[in-house]
Amino acid sequence: MKTDLDQSEKTRLYEDGYVIIRNAIDADAIAQAKSLIESFLPKDERRLLVPGKLATDERITGLFTESCVQQVLETVMGPFPPVLSCQVAVTPPFNKLGGVPGTHVDGGWSGELPEHAEEIDPQTNRPIEAERYFGKNDERRGANDGLLWMDPERTLSYGSYTTLVGIALNDQLELGNGQFAVLKGLHEEVEDCFREQRDKGDIVGPEGYEWPRIRIDKAGRPYNNGLPNRIRKIAGERAAKGAAIESWPWPELTPINLHAGDAIIALHSLPHTPTPNLGPNPRMNIYFRVRRLREGNPNEGTRRVAHGVSDHPDRGYFGQFLEYPEHHNPWATTKDALCDHWSEWDGMQELVAARRQS
Numbered sequence: 193m194k195t196d197l198d199q200s201e202k203t204r205l206y207e208d209g210y211v212i213i214r215n216a217i218d219a220d221a222i223a224q225a226k227s228l229i230e231s232f233l234p235k236d237e238r239r240l241l242v243p244g245k246l247a248t249d250e251r252i253t254g255l256f257t258e259s260c261v262q263q264v265l266e267t268v269m270g271p272f273p274p275v276l277s278c279q280v281a282v283t284p285p286f287n288k289l290g291g292v293p294g295t296h297v298d299g300g301w302s303g304e305l306p307e308h309a310e311e312i313d314p315q316t317n318r319p320i321e322a323e324r325y326f327g328k329n330d331e332r333r334g335a336n337d338g339l340l341w342m343d344p345e346r347t348l349s350y351g352s353y354t355t356l357v358g359i360a361l362n363d364q365l366e367l368g369n370g371q372f373a374v375l376k377g378l379h380e381e382v383e384d385c386f387r388e389q390r391d392k393g394d395i396v397g398p399e400g401y402e403w404p405r406i407r408i409d410k411a412g413r414p415y416n417n418g419l420p421n422r423i424r425k426i427a428g429e430r431a432a433k434g435a436a437i438e439s440w441p442w443p444e445l446t447p448i449n450l451h452a453g454d455a456i457i458a459l460h461s462l463p464h465t466p467t468p469n470l471g472p473n474p475r476m477n478i479y480f481r482v483r484r485l486r487e488g489n490p491n492e493g494t495r496r497v498a499h500g501v502s503d504h505p506d507r508g509y510f511g512q513f514l515e516y517p518e519h520h521n522p523w524a525t526t527k528d529a530l531c532d533h534w535s536e537w538d539g540m541q542e543l544v545a546a547r548r549q550s
Protein backbone atom coordinates (compact mmCIF):
# COMPACT_ATOMS: atom_id res chain seq x y z
CA MET A 193 0.00 0.00 0.00
CA LYS A 194 1.18 3.50 -0.81
CA THR A 195 2.43 5.26 2.33
CA ASP A 196 3.96 8.47 1.03
CA LEU A 197 3.96 10.85 -1.89
CA ASP A 198 6.89 10.54 -4.26
CA GLN A 199 9.03 13.55 -5.11
CA SER A 200 7.04 14.55 -8.18
CA GLU A 201 3.76 14.29 -6.27
CA LYS A 202 5.18 16.47 -3.50
CA THR A 203 6.28 18.96 -6.13
CA ARG A 204 2.74 19.06 -7.52
CA LEU A 205 1.33 19.63 -4.03
CA TYR A 206 3.83 22.39 -3.38
CA GLU A 207 3.38 24.20 -6.68
CA ASP A 208 -0.27 23.60 -7.49
CA GLY A 209 -1.70 23.37 -3.96
CA TYR A 210 -3.11 19.93 -4.71
CA VAL A 211 -2.12 16.49 -5.89
CA ILE A 212 -4.20 13.64 -7.31
CA ILE A 213 -3.58 10.08 -6.18
CA ARG A 214 -4.87 7.75 -8.86
CA ASN A 215 -6.58 4.53 -7.75
CA ALA A 216 -6.17 5.41 -4.09
CA ILE A 217 -9.21 3.39 -3.00
CA ASP A 218 -9.96 -0.11 -4.14
CA ALA A 219 -12.88 -0.75 -6.43
CA ASP A 220 -14.89 -2.88 -3.97
CA ALA A 221 -14.89 -0.17 -1.28
CA ILE A 222 -15.93 2.42 -3.87
CA ALA A 223 -18.73 0.22 -5.20
CA GLN A 224 -20.00 -0.48 -1.69
CA ALA A 225 -20.02 3.20 -0.71
CA LYS A 226 -21.65 4.20 -3.97
CA SER A 227 -24.47 1.70 -3.74
CA LEU A 228 -25.04 2.63 -0.09
CA ILE A 229 -25.48 6.29 -1.04
CA GLU A 230 -27.62 5.38 -4.04
CA SER A 231 -29.91 3.37 -1.81
CA PHE A 232 -30.74 6.59 0.03
CA LEU A 233 -31.30 8.76 -3.02
CA PRO A 234 -34.90 9.28 -4.10
CA LYS A 235 -35.32 7.80 -7.55
CA ASP A 236 -37.51 10.28 -9.37
CA GLU A 237 -36.67 13.57 -7.78
CA ARG A 238 -34.22 16.11 -9.10
CA ARG A 239 -33.19 17.16 -5.65
CA LEU A 240 -30.91 14.63 -4.02
CA LEU A 241 -30.83 14.75 -0.27
CA VAL A 242 -28.25 12.62 1.42
CA PRO A 243 -29.14 11.71 5.01
CA GLY A 244 -26.73 12.97 7.67
CA LYS A 245 -26.11 9.57 9.21
CA LEU A 246 -24.20 8.49 6.10
CA ALA A 247 -21.47 10.99 7.02
CA THR A 248 -20.40 8.89 9.99
CA ASP A 249 -21.05 5.45 8.46
CA GLU A 250 -17.82 3.47 8.49
CA ARG A 251 -18.44 2.24 4.97
CA ILE A 252 -18.06 5.88 3.93
CA THR A 253 -15.40 7.14 6.38
CA GLY A 254 -13.51 3.90 5.73
CA LEU A 255 -12.74 5.18 2.22
CA PHE A 256 -10.28 7.41 4.05
CA THR A 257 -9.33 5.51 7.19
CA GLU A 258 -8.99 2.08 5.57
CA SER A 259 -7.24 3.18 2.39
CA CYS A 260 -3.77 4.51 1.64
CA VAL A 261 -5.07 8.06 2.17
CA GLN A 262 -4.78 7.83 5.95
CA GLN A 263 -1.23 6.47 5.69
CA VAL A 264 -0.08 8.94 3.07
CA LEU A 265 -1.37 11.90 5.07
CA GLU A 266 0.24 10.66 8.26
CA THR A 267 3.55 10.68 6.43
CA VAL A 268 3.21 13.86 4.39
CA MET A 269 1.32 15.96 6.91
CA GLY A 270 1.80 14.34 10.30
CA PRO A 271 -0.43 12.96 13.05
CA PHE A 272 -4.07 14.01 13.17
CA PRO A 273 -7.11 13.19 15.31
CA PRO A 274 -9.33 10.31 14.17
CA VAL A 275 -11.45 11.10 11.13
CA LEU A 276 -14.99 10.59 12.43
CA SER A 277 -17.11 12.17 9.77
CA CYS A 278 -17.14 13.53 6.24
CA GLN A 279 -19.20 15.42 3.71
CA VAL A 280 -21.16 13.34 1.23
CA ALA A 281 -21.40 15.70 -1.73
CA VAL A 282 -23.82 14.67 -4.43
CA THR A 283 -24.59 16.96 -7.35
CA PRO A 284 -27.75 15.79 -9.09
CA PRO A 285 -27.71 15.13 -12.85
CA PHE A 286 -28.61 18.02 -15.17
CA ASN A 287 -27.88 20.53 -12.43
CA LYS A 288 -26.45 23.91 -13.33
CA LEU A 289 -25.75 24.97 -9.73
CA GLY A 290 -26.80 28.50 -10.59
CA GLY A 291 -24.51 28.49 -13.63
CA VAL A 292 -21.68 30.50 -12.06
CA PRO A 293 -19.19 28.65 -9.86
CA GLY A 294 -18.89 30.22 -6.41
CA THR A 295 -15.15 29.83 -5.99
CA HIS A 296 -14.10 30.14 -2.35
CA VAL A 297 -11.70 29.20 0.40
CA ASP A 298 -13.46 26.96 2.95
CA GLY A 299 -14.35 28.35 6.37
CA GLY A 300 -16.64 31.28 5.67
CA TRP A 301 -20.10 32.06 6.96
CA SER A 302 -22.82 31.18 4.46
CA GLY A 303 -25.96 32.37 6.20
CA GLU A 304 -28.85 34.37 4.86
CA LEU A 305 -28.28 37.88 3.54
CA PRO A 306 -30.47 40.80 2.51
CA GLU A 307 -31.71 40.54 -1.07
CA HIS A 308 -30.75 43.98 -2.34
CA ALA A 309 -27.48 45.86 -2.70
CA GLU A 310 -28.93 48.95 -1.00
CA GLU A 311 -29.29 46.94 2.19
CA ILE A 312 -25.52 46.54 2.48
CA ASP A 313 -23.43 49.24 4.15
CA PRO A 314 -20.75 50.16 1.56
CA GLN A 315 -18.31 51.13 4.32
CA THR A 316 -18.46 48.00 6.43
CA ASN A 317 -19.73 45.55 3.80
CA ARG A 318 -22.16 44.27 6.41
CA PRO A 319 -25.96 44.47 6.27
CA ILE A 320 -27.20 47.90 7.37
CA GLU A 321 -29.59 46.02 9.63
CA ALA A 322 -26.74 43.79 10.78
CA GLU A 323 -28.45 42.53 13.89
CA ARG A 324 -31.35 41.17 11.88
CA TYR A 325 -29.04 38.88 9.89
CA PHE A 326 -26.03 38.41 12.16
CA GLY A 327 -27.74 38.38 15.55
CA LYS A 328 -27.12 40.51 18.61
CA ASN A 329 -23.87 38.86 19.62
CA ASP A 330 -22.53 37.89 16.24
CA GLU A 331 -19.50 36.14 17.71
CA ARG A 332 -21.89 33.46 18.91
CA ARG A 333 -23.95 31.11 16.87
CA GLY A 334 -27.54 32.04 17.33
CA ALA A 335 -29.94 33.89 15.07
CA ASN A 336 -27.10 34.03 12.55
CA ASP A 337 -27.18 30.22 12.30
CA GLY A 338 -23.46 29.91 11.82
CA LEU A 339 -20.11 31.27 12.72
CA LEU A 340 -19.25 34.80 11.68
CA TRP A 341 -16.30 34.78 14.06
CA MET A 342 -14.14 32.04 15.46
CA ASP A 343 -13.03 33.84 18.63
CA PRO A 344 -15.04 35.84 21.17
CA GLU A 345 -12.78 38.87 20.54
CA ARG A 346 -13.71 38.86 16.83
CA THR A 347 -10.18 38.87 15.49
CA LEU A 348 -10.54 35.75 13.34
CA SER A 349 -13.50 35.51 11.01
CA TYR A 350 -12.69 32.32 9.11
CA GLY A 351 -12.61 28.63 9.89
CA SER A 352 -9.75 26.49 8.64
CA TYR A 353 -8.05 23.11 8.70
CA THR A 354 -4.96 21.68 7.03
CA THR A 355 -6.13 19.65 4.06
CA LEU A 356 -9.21 18.86 2.04
CA VAL A 357 -9.33 15.32 0.68
CA GLY A 358 -11.84 14.50 -2.03
CA ILE A 359 -12.61 10.94 -3.09
CA ALA A 360 -14.57 10.31 -6.29
CA LEU A 361 -17.20 7.58 -6.35
CA ASN A 362 -18.02 7.99 -10.03
CA ASP A 363 -16.01 8.87 -13.14
CA GLN A 364 -15.73 12.61 -13.72
CA LEU A 365 -13.53 12.62 -16.77
CA GLU A 366 -15.66 14.40 -19.31
CA LEU A 367 -16.05 18.12 -18.69
CA GLY A 368 -19.48 19.11 -17.49
CA ASN A 369 -19.76 16.19 -15.07
CA GLY A 370 -19.79 18.38 -11.98
CA GLN A 371 -16.03 18.41 -11.54
CA PHE A 372 -14.39 19.86 -8.48
CA ALA A 373 -12.36 22.78 -9.80
CA VAL A 374 -9.58 24.89 -8.32
CA LEU A 375 -7.69 28.14 -8.75
CA LYS A 376 -4.51 26.21 -9.34
CA GLY A 377 -1.43 27.49 -7.54
CA LEU A 378 -3.16 30.34 -5.72
CA HIS A 379 -2.73 28.75 -2.27
CA GLU A 380 0.42 30.80 -1.68
CA GLU A 381 -1.35 34.04 -2.64
CA VAL A 382 -4.14 33.21 -0.20
CA GLU A 383 -1.57 32.60 2.53
CA ASP A 384 -0.07 36.01 1.67
CA CYS A 385 -3.46 37.66 2.09
CA PHE A 386 -3.88 36.14 5.55
CA ARG A 387 -0.35 37.22 6.44
CA GLU A 388 -0.92 40.75 5.24
CA GLN A 389 -4.01 41.03 7.45
CA ARG A 390 -2.22 39.65 10.49
CA ASP A 391 0.84 41.85 9.98
CA LYS A 392 -1.40 44.91 9.89
CA GLY A 393 -2.91 43.82 13.21
CA ASP A 394 -6.24 43.57 11.43
CA ILE A 395 -8.98 40.96 11.52
CA VAL A 396 -7.85 37.75 9.81
CA GLY A 397 -10.54 36.80 7.30
CA PRO A 398 -13.54 38.76 6.01
CA GLU A 399 -13.95 42.25 7.50
CA GLY A 400 -10.16 42.38 7.65
CA TYR A 401 -7.89 44.21 5.19
CA GLU A 402 -8.98 43.82 1.57
CA TRP A 403 -11.57 41.18 2.25
CA PRO A 404 -15.14 42.53 2.30
CA ARG A 405 -17.54 40.17 4.01
CA ILE A 406 -20.30 40.75 1.49
CA ARG A 407 -20.04 41.59 -2.19
CA ILE A 408 -22.69 42.38 -4.77
CA ASP A 409 -23.02 40.17 -7.86
CA LYS A 410 -23.70 41.34 -11.42
CA ALA A 411 -27.44 40.98 -10.85
CA GLY A 412 -27.22 43.32 -7.86
CA ARG A 413 -27.63 40.63 -5.23
CA PRO A 414 -25.45 40.48 -2.12
CA TYR A 415 -23.44 37.30 -1.56
CA ASN A 416 -21.10 35.96 1.09
CA ASN A 417 -17.58 36.57 -0.16
CA GLY A 418 -15.23 33.61 0.16
CA LEU A 419 -12.19 35.23 -1.50
CA PRO A 420 -9.86 38.11 -0.61
CA ASN A 421 -9.88 40.94 -3.18
CA ARG A 422 -6.44 40.07 -4.53
CA ILE A 423 -7.46 36.50 -5.34
CA ARG A 424 -10.60 37.65 -7.09
CA LYS A 425 -8.51 40.06 -9.14
CA ILE A 426 -6.04 37.35 -10.19
CA ALA A 427 -8.93 35.03 -11.07
CA GLY A 428 -10.46 37.82 -13.16
CA GLU A 429 -7.17 38.35 -15.03
CA ARG A 430 -6.93 34.63 -15.73
CA ALA A 431 -10.52 34.59 -16.96
CA ALA A 432 -9.86 37.56 -19.25
CA LYS A 433 -7.05 35.68 -20.98
CA GLY A 434 -9.69 33.42 -22.49
CA ALA A 435 -10.36 29.74 -22.82
CA ALA A 436 -7.49 27.45 -21.93
CA ILE A 437 -9.62 24.36 -22.43
CA GLU A 438 -12.22 23.97 -25.11
CA SER A 439 -15.80 23.54 -23.85
CA TRP A 440 -14.80 24.67 -20.35
CA PRO A 441 -16.34 28.09 -19.72
CA TRP A 442 -14.14 29.15 -16.79
CA PRO A 443 -10.52 29.62 -17.94
CA GLU A 444 -9.46 30.67 -14.42
CA LEU A 445 -10.50 27.29 -13.02
CA THR A 446 -8.66 24.01 -13.44
CA PRO A 447 -11.08 21.06 -13.61
CA ILE A 448 -10.10 18.06 -11.52
CA ASN A 449 -10.90 15.06 -13.69
CA LEU A 450 -11.18 12.00 -11.51
CA HIS A 451 -11.86 8.31 -12.02
CA ALA A 452 -13.94 6.55 -9.39
CA GLY A 453 -11.41 5.66 -6.69
CA ASP A 454 -9.07 8.60 -7.29
CA ALA A 455 -8.37 11.00 -4.45
CA ILE A 456 -7.34 14.64 -4.45
CA ILE A 457 -5.37 16.13 -1.58
CA ALA A 458 -5.59 19.94 -1.50
CA LEU A 459 -4.41 22.61 0.88
CA HIS A 460 -7.10 24.43 2.83
CA SER A 461 -5.89 27.67 1.25
CA LEU A 462 -6.49 26.49 -2.31
CA PRO A 463 -9.65 28.20 -3.64
CA HIS A 464 -12.12 25.71 -5.10
CA THR A 465 -15.68 25.14 -6.22
CA PRO A 466 -18.04 22.49 -7.51
CA THR A 467 -19.11 23.03 -11.13
CA PRO A 468 -22.40 22.31 -12.93
CA ASN A 469 -23.22 18.70 -13.65
CA LEU A 470 -24.73 18.61 -17.12
CA GLY A 471 -24.47 14.83 -17.39
CA PRO A 472 -27.09 12.16 -16.69
CA ASN A 473 -25.46 10.73 -13.54
CA PRO A 474 -25.20 12.11 -10.00
CA ARG A 475 -21.72 13.46 -9.28
CA MET A 476 -20.61 11.77 -6.05
CA ASN A 477 -17.62 12.95 -4.08
CA ILE A 478 -16.76 12.39 -0.44
CA TYR A 479 -14.84 15.22 1.23
CA PHE A 480 -12.74 14.98 4.36
CA ARG A 481 -11.41 18.04 6.18
CA VAL A 482 -8.37 17.12 8.19
CA ARG A 483 -6.34 19.22 10.57
CA ARG A 484 -2.88 18.27 11.72
CA LEU A 485 -2.77 17.37 15.41
CA ARG A 486 -2.19 20.32 17.70
CA GLU A 487 -0.15 19.21 20.64
CA GLY A 488 -1.31 21.05 23.75
CA ASN A 489 -4.92 21.30 22.62
CA PRO A 490 -7.00 19.14 24.99
CA ASN A 491 -9.97 19.15 22.60
CA GLU A 492 -8.22 17.21 19.88
CA GLY A 493 -10.27 14.17 19.00
CA THR A 494 -13.41 15.12 20.92
CA ARG A 495 -16.59 14.14 19.10
CA ARG A 496 -17.94 17.66 19.61
CA VAL A 497 -15.50 18.95 17.00
CA ALA A 498 -16.59 16.38 14.37
CA HIS A 499 -13.12 16.10 12.92
CA GLY A 500 -13.27 15.12 9.28
CA VAL A 501 -16.22 17.27 8.34
CA SER A 502 -15.83 20.50 10.33
CA ASP A 503 -14.24 23.54 8.71
CA HIS A 504 -14.03 25.30 12.09
CA PRO A 505 -12.35 22.86 14.51
CA ASP A 506 -11.46 25.57 17.05
CA ARG A 507 -15.14 25.53 17.99
CA GLY A 508 -17.59 22.69 18.48
CA TYR A 509 -19.28 21.59 15.27
CA PHE A 510 -22.47 23.38 16.31
CA GLY A 511 -20.61 26.54 17.27
CA GLN A 512 -20.03 25.77 20.95
CA PHE A 513 -17.07 27.53 22.55
CA LEU A 514 -14.70 24.88 23.86
CA GLU A 515 -12.62 25.17 27.00
CA TYR A 516 -8.92 25.82 26.48
CA PRO A 517 -6.16 25.92 29.08
CA GLU A 518 -4.39 29.22 29.57
CA HIS A 519 -1.23 28.03 27.85
CA HIS A 520 -3.04 27.17 24.62
CA ASN A 521 -4.47 29.96 22.50
CA PRO A 522 -6.30 28.19 19.66
CA TRP A 523 -6.95 31.37 17.67
CA ALA A 524 -3.31 32.46 17.72
CA THR A 525 -2.27 28.93 16.74
CA THR A 526 -4.72 28.96 13.86
CA LYS A 527 -3.56 32.35 12.62
CA ASP A 528 0.03 31.10 12.68
CA ALA A 529 -1.00 28.09 10.61
CA LEU A 530 -2.97 30.20 8.12
CA CYS A 531 0.07 32.45 7.71
CA ASP A 532 2.51 29.56 7.29
CA HIS A 533 0.54 26.64 5.92
CA TRP A 534 3.55 24.43 5.22
CA SER A 535 4.35 24.44 8.94
CA GLU A 536 1.61 21.79 9.25
CA TRP A 537 3.22 19.42 6.72
CA ASP A 538 6.03 17.45 8.35
CA GLY A 539 6.84 15.46 5.23
CA MET A 540 7.11 18.55 3.03
CA GLN A 541 9.75 20.34 5.12
CA GLU A 542 12.75 19.30 3.03
CA LEU A 543 11.16 20.31 -0.24
CA VAL A 544 9.80 23.57 1.18
CA ALA A 545 13.22 24.51 2.61
CA ALA A 546 14.93 23.73 -0.69
CA ARG A 547 12.41 25.78 -2.67
CA ARG A 548 12.64 28.73 -0.32
CA GLN A 549 16.42 28.74 -0.62
CA SER A 550 16.49 28.66 -4.40
Ligand SMILES: [Fe+2]
Pocket residue numbers: 296297298464
Ligand atom coordinates in the same frame (compact mmCIF):
# COMPACT_ATOMS: atom_id res chain seq x y z
FE1 LIG B 1 -15.62 24.35 -0.22
